[in-house]
Amino acid sequence: MAFPFLTGFYSKDLILEVALGQYEVSGNIAYWLVPNAPKGDYLHAHEAPMIIVIPLVILSILSIVFGYVAKDAFVGVGSDFLSTSLFQHPDHISLIEAEFGLPLLLKLLPAIGSLFGAGLALYLYHSVPSFTIGLTNNTVGYALYTFLNGKWLFDVVYNKYIINGGLQLGQVISKVVDRGLIELVGPYGFSNVLTNTGRTVASYDxxxxxxxxxxxxxxxxxxxxxxxxxxxxxxxxxxxxxxxxxxxxxxxxxxxxxxxxxxxxxx
CATH class of the missing domain: 1.10.287 (Helix Hairpins)
Known part of the structure; x- marks a missing residue:
């Protein structure tokens, strides 16, 4: 979690602040997406071996203190550290707006939202579980739950209109171009030409x-x-x-x- 004074707060949250400092509306749908995966991926979850735990421990220590210590060197205003490693167009430089133009409430909004969401989930599922169950007893609540639980029907639209369309296009290309045109002018057509030519020559006898x-x-x-x-x-x-x-x-x-x-x- 991008909590204040941790490394993630100075990296991931800074990316969001800089993007917000551009004052553009394109790409805002990314804030509403929720990561989901098949059930088998969650059932396969297991503890990492020691060869993975040791680097993770080192990274966790750095994730706690490195962001606060090295913030000014990497993303500080006026710092030229690693400034020549990646080209940045002058029109896309919005670090000043992200640092001084955004209100403090917007910068703390991810941490506030995370704490509020965790507290609300803990309260609803442990203190008043009957309220959560009762939300799906009516038509509107059940439809809303089905829509959100179905990942906003992205998979349905993707499979029906993109995957099926691609498969149908591949079938047409396979039948018309690969097995049709290429075979007609290729081996199949060449063998027919030889056969017909042989029959024509034989008919001269x-x-x-x-x-x-x-x-x-x-x-x-x-x-x-x-x-x-x-x-x-x-x-x-x-x-x-x-x-x-x-x-x-x-x-x-x-x-x-x-x-x-x-x-x-x-x-």
Whole structure:
């Protein structure tokens, strides 16, 4: 607890005072959050071994006296101790406001609130437990208790709208992109292309002699075209590609596509 004259009072409370000295409202919800954890974490709590106890004892002694002794050296006004370790923008310097601008009541408010809360809890749960139990007997009290006990329904909203939305997005990406697009243009699509190409080539075997003769002629034309293509395309390459030669190429590929069906119909 950040009790006055202890180290936490000069560190954690100073952070709150400096933040309050900025006079901004953003981030104030952090003051209303309550730490919670699953029940298994609390059941697993146990005493620390001696190798952990010794450093904790040293730290506890420092937490009692070090803050009061070294306050001025670390966070004192005008002190340049460790001032160059971290850059601080001039617009964010509010140490003067935190030290002299805030009322004393605000600085003591954490300690007062802690003592008041501890005393109130001790009184309600030990002196008048019937009053605490009776708070949940009405509809409003039960709804308020359920809301606060459910951590302000943060988990419900987080799981329903953020976690489920992320899982649905991951499912869509997995089905459409990973197992859809990548497989379509990857192994699955490549295997289908090879299979279909093999079937197309196999369909050229019609058993008709004239078809075989046409294949030989097309192969010879292709071979001649490959040999003389550099010579043909040197002069007026653009006109040659988009001129009369493109018609021959279209006839060639059309023959490759339409020839199997023509051979089957003739047989």
């Amino acid at each position: 019609t058993g008709v002699i004239t078809s075989y003769a046409l294949y030989i002629i097309l192969g010879l034309i292709s071979f001649i075209f490959l040999l003389f293509a550099p010579i043909m395309l040197n002069e007026g390459a653009v006109d040659s590609i988009f001129g009369g030669d493109i018609a021959l190429i279209l006839v060639y590929f059309s023959a490759l596509v339409l020839l199997p069906s023509a051979g089957k119909s003739s047989s």
